Amino acid sequence: MRTAGNMIAYLVGIMASIFxxxxxxxxxxxxxxxxxxxxxxxxxxxxxxxxxxxxLRVWQSMPFDRYAFNTFIxxxxxxxxxxxxxxxxxxxxxxxRYPGRDKLFVVLLASMMIPKIVTxxxxxxxxxxxxxxxxxxxxxxxxxxAEAYEVFxxxxxxxxxxxxxxxxxxxxxxxxxxxxxxxxVPMSKPILATLTVLTVVKSWNNFLWxxxxxxxxxxxxxxxxxxxxxxxxTSDWAGIMAASFIALxxxxxxFAVAQKYFVESIQLTGLK
Amino acid sequence: MVKDSGWPVKxxxxxxxxxxxxxxxxxxxxxxxVFSLIPTIGVIILSFFDWNMINTPVFLGFENYxxxxxxxxxxxxxxxxxxxxLYSQVxxxxxxxxxxxxxxxxxxxxxxxxxxxxxxxxxxPIAVGIVWKWILSPSTGLLNYYIQQVGLPTVTWFSPxxxxxxxxLVDVWQYFGFTTVLFLIGLQGISxxxxxAASIDGANKWRSFWHITLPLLRPTFLFVLVTAVIGSFQxxxxxxxxxxGGPGALSKVYYYLIYEKGFQQLQMxxxxxxxxxxxxxxxxxxxxxxxVFRDNQ
Numbered sequence: 001m002r003t004a005g006n007m008i009a010y011l012v013g014i015m016a017s018i019f020x021x022x023x024x025x026x027x028x029x030x031x032x033x034x035x036x037x038x039x040x041x042x043x044x045x046x047x048x049x050x051x052x053x054x055x056l057r058v059w060q061s062m063p064f065d066r067y068a069f070n071t072f073i074x075x076x077x078x079x080x081x082x083x084x085x086x087x088x089x090x091x092x093x094x095x096x097r098y099p100g101r102d103k104l105f106v107v108l109l110a111s112m113m114i115p116k117i118v119t120x121x122x123x124x125x126x127x128x129x130x131x132x133x134x135x136x137x138x139x140x141x142x143x144x145x146a147e148a149y150e151v152f153x154x155x156x157x158x159x160x161x162x163x164x165x166x167x168x169x170x171x172x173x174x175x176x177x178x179x180x181x182x183x184x185v186p187m188s189k190p191i192l193a194t195l196t197v198l199t200v201v202k203s204w205n206n207f208l209w210x211x212x213x214x215x216x217x218x219x220x221x222x223x224x225x226x227x228x229x230x231x232x233x234t235s236d237w238a239g240i241m242a243a244s245f246i247a248l249x250x251x252x253x254x255f256a257v258a259q260k261y262f263v264e265s266i267q268l269t270g271l272k
Numbered sequence: 273m274v275k276d277s278g279w280p281v282k283x284x285x286x287x288x289x290x291x292x293x294x295x296x297x298x299x300x301x302x303x304x305x306v307f308s309l310i311p312t313i314g315v316i317i318l319s320f321f322d323w324n325m326i327n328t329p330v331f332l333g334f335e336n337y338x339x340x341x342x343x344x345x346x347x348x349x350x351x352x353x354x355x356x357x358l359y360s361q362v363x364x365x366x367x368x369x370x371x372x373x374x375x376x377x378x379x380x381x382x383x384x385x386x387x388x389x390x391x392x393x394x395x396x397p398i399a400v401g402i403v404w405k406w407i408l409s410p411s412t413g414l415l416n417y418y419i420q421q422v423g424l425p426t427v428t429w430f431s432p433x434x435x436x437x438x439x440x441l442v443d444v445w446q447y448f449g450f451t452t453v454l455f456l457i458g459l460q461g462i463s464x465x466x467x468x469a470a471s472i473d474g475a476n477k478w479r480s481f482w483h484i485t486l487p488l489l490r491p492t493f494l495f496v497l498v499t500a501v502i503g504s505f506q507x508x509x510x511x512x513x514x515x516x517g518g519p520g521a522l523s524k525v526y527y528y529l530i531y532e533k534g535f536q537q538l539q540m541x542x543x544x545x546x547x548x549x550x551x552x553x554x555x556x557x558x559x560x561x562x563x564v565f566r567d568n569q
Contacts, residue, residue, distance in 0.1 A: 005377070012374035013385035020389045020449055026414055027403045039412045085299045092296035096289050104301065111308045113558045115506060117527060118551045121534050121544055122314030123307055125325075145303030176292045205396040207509050212535050223398045223509075230402045230513060237406050244399040251394055259387050262394060266453045 024248075031055070031242035038237050054242040058229065061239070064246060066218060067225040071204060072250075074139050074221065078203040081144030083192060089146060090154030091180050095166070105155075111148045116209070124212055138213040139221070143203060150195060153268055157191040158184060194261045194268065197254060204251055222247040315551075319544035329541070336545035346546070348521060349529040352436065356525060357504045359440035365496060367448050372455035373485075386456070389449030397446065401513025404442040405430075430515055435523045442510050447503075451496055458492030459485070491564075498561040502554055526550060 025045070030038065031054050033047040040047075058064060093105045123142060132138040161184060169179045185192075207223040214220055220228075226247050229240055255262060319336055323329040340346050371389070375382050392400065407414045408429035416426040429438045462485065470480040508527040511517060517524035517532070524532075530550070534543030 006379055009374040009377040009379060009382070012371055013382065016371045016375075016449075016452070017385055017388040019445070020392050023400075023403050023407060023445070024391070026407060030406065041412075041417075043412075043414055043417050085303075088296040089300040092293045096293035096296070098290040098293040101293065104297065108301065108304055111304050113555060114308050114312055115502075115551065115554050117506060117530055118315055118547050119308055119311035121318065121540055121547060122311035124535075125314075125540070126306075126311070128325075142303075142307045145299045145307075148304065151300055176289060201394050205398075207396075207398050207512070208531070223396055226396075226402065227398050227513060230398075230405075231516075237409075240402060241406065244402055247399050248395050251396070252391070255391060255394055259390075262390060263386055263453065266390070266450060267457055269454070 024252075027241045027244055027248075030238055031245045033238050035236065035238050038235075054236075054238040055246070057236070058239045058243045058246075062225055062229060062243075063217060064222070064225060064243065067220050067222045068246065070136070070219060071221045071223075074136060074206075074210075075200055075203045077136075077140050078143045079196060079199050081140075082146045082150055082199045083195065085144070086146035086150040086154050086195065087185065087188070087192070088180070089151045090158055091184060093151065094155045094158035095184075096176065108148050109152060112152075120209070120212070127213055133213055134215050134219055136219065139206070139210045139219075142209070143206075150199070153195060154188070154191060157188060161187055190261075190264070193258065194265045197258055197261045198265050200254060201251060312551075315544045315547050318541055319548045321541040321544075323540045324538045325540060326538075332541065336542050337549075339542065340545050340549065345521070345524075345529065349524055349526045352522070352524060353505060353507075353526040356436045356440055356507065356523075357501055359437050360443040360504055361497065361500050363440065364444045364448050364451055364500065365493075367444065368451035368496075369455050371448070371452045372459055373481075375452070376456060376459045386449075386453055389452055391449070392446045393450040395446075397509035398513045400446050401442060401510040404445070405514050408438060408441075430519075432519050432522055435515060435519065439507075439510055439514060439523060442514065443504065443507065446510075447500070451500065454496055455489070455492055458489050462488045494564045495561070498557055498564070502557050502561075505550070505554060505557075 029045050029047070032050050032052070034049050034051050034053065035057075037044070037047050037049070093101060119142075127133055127138045127141075132141070165183050165187075166179050169183050174182065205223065206221065207227070210221045211224055211227070214224065226240075226243050229243050234240070318329075320332060320334070321329040322332050322336070375385050408416075410416060410426070410428045410431075413429070415429075419426055427434065466484045466488070467480055470484055475483070506527050507525055508531065511523055511525055511528055515523045517528045526546075527550075530543050530546045533539045533546060
């Protein structure tokens with residue numbers, strides 16, 4: 001009875017894992033096939049001929065290196081901004097004393113109730129008035145100053161750090177900013193790593209907003225290039241899978257080295 | 273100068289802590305003002321105007337709303353979205369809870385299963401839609417091949433009869449692992465004492481599931497349900513990658529309608545009215561979530 005139950009538990013785990021992973025494998029498998037073997041019946045997981053020509057083909061048909069570069073720049077700037085602005089704001093809300101602090105925090109939290117679609121039209125008009133349409137700035141600005149839930153995440157963590165450590169730094173004559181940089185930041189590495197993975201995923205995968213605010217190929221992100229390739233309705237599935245693979249690879253690579261922080265981030269979401 | 277003596281008493285001195293305090297929250301608060309609060313007011317104002325971004329805006333009063341409620345496309349999109357939410361959420365929650373119950377067994381290696389199942393959650397939804405379009409391709413797709421292998425009739429995915437279920441399948445794939453982990457966290461919060469007490473009372477597994485696990489999992493359930501419903505009300509990327517709202521308008525979900533009206537047809541006022549309506553719906557759901565969450569604290 002006990003072992004039968006255990007067997008079922010493992011079986012469910014294995015089946016769920018296969019369900020989660022097979023689309024990735026099929027994507028990789030298709031992208032490595034020569035074009036004429038794509039529609040082979042029955043389908044083969046490993047083709048007799050493994051080739052990288054599909055990668056070359058999509059790279060030549062669209063400037064995927066440009067898209068990758070744009071996506072990287074946008075993600076890097078958003079990440080840097082989020083880490084800095086979220087942590088200073090969170091520190092201020094968690095530790096510093098000044099009038100109106102808690103009210104301002106509640107106001108900021110209330111902004112979590114405003115979905116992106118609501119603000120999208122006015123922010124678009126704003127960007128147009130500022131002449132920022134079709135620039136990196138239009139993609140970056142709405143996200144770079146950290147969003148409410150990111151500040152919230154860090155504030156909750158900072159609040160758990162015991163105050164004695166800061167006290168002793170203060171006695172040693174360190175100012176507020178020094179204390180923050182030498183005591184708080186080093187102790188917050190795990191939560192900052194979690195925030196990093198969440199932010200990278202969010203801005204790497206970003207689609208609708210960049211789609212709206214960019215119009216020239218030199219500003220497109222990978223997500224848009226991929227959608228355009230897909231929109232051409234070609235039957236070049238090997239090429240499309242190769243492009244998808246390119247778009248997913250960096251995130252999968254980060255996942256491979258930092259899965260722990262992804263699991264933790266779900267834990268934090270659940271506690272929200 | 274007698275008057276002056278009155279108010280410095282109450283007024284606190286601006287010390288370093290205040291300067292740094294306000295300075296540190298300034299960027300985030302300013303961005304909140306510029307990118308959230310003002311646009312929220314802006315979208316409400318805009319919803320009372322007719323504006324195509326070229327001519328001067330014309331004030332319409334409630335006409336955009338009247339038009340919205342009288343157009344079948346609005347009700348159609350709303351209905352499509354509700355159906356989609358039902359298909360994806362019911363499947364996802366049942367699947368995730370079942371997997372979580374299995375993975376919650378205290379067995380060696382169980383924790384490792386969390387890694388593969390959350391992989392879909394982190395990857396680009398546009399790419400996910402595209403890869404699934406290939407897997408679900410009617411004549412040459414992988415899934416139909418296996419369906420055929422086990423002797424079942426093949427399915428023409430993304431066709432009029434099943435387009436919402438097809439999109440829901442992709443959504444379920446992308447988020448079931450995330451939901452499973454949320455359920456696992458909930459399950460691990462249930463003290464083993466309850467189960468011990470139940471087994472002493474002679475309750476079998478099924479009974480303790482109904483009378484202990486499910487009731488104590490209620491907060492997780494509600495959290496998952498409300499956040500997932502809010503999330504899938506905003507489905508866009510997967511639809512864009514797979515059907516673009518088609519065939520016809522059969523998968524034109526609400527978000528897609530806003531995108532089309534606002535950014536393809538430049539009916540900014542009308543699209544704003546659609547957004548305001550969605551905002552109200554999501555706001556009500558968020559309030560329910562907050563209320564529920566507070567009750568469970």
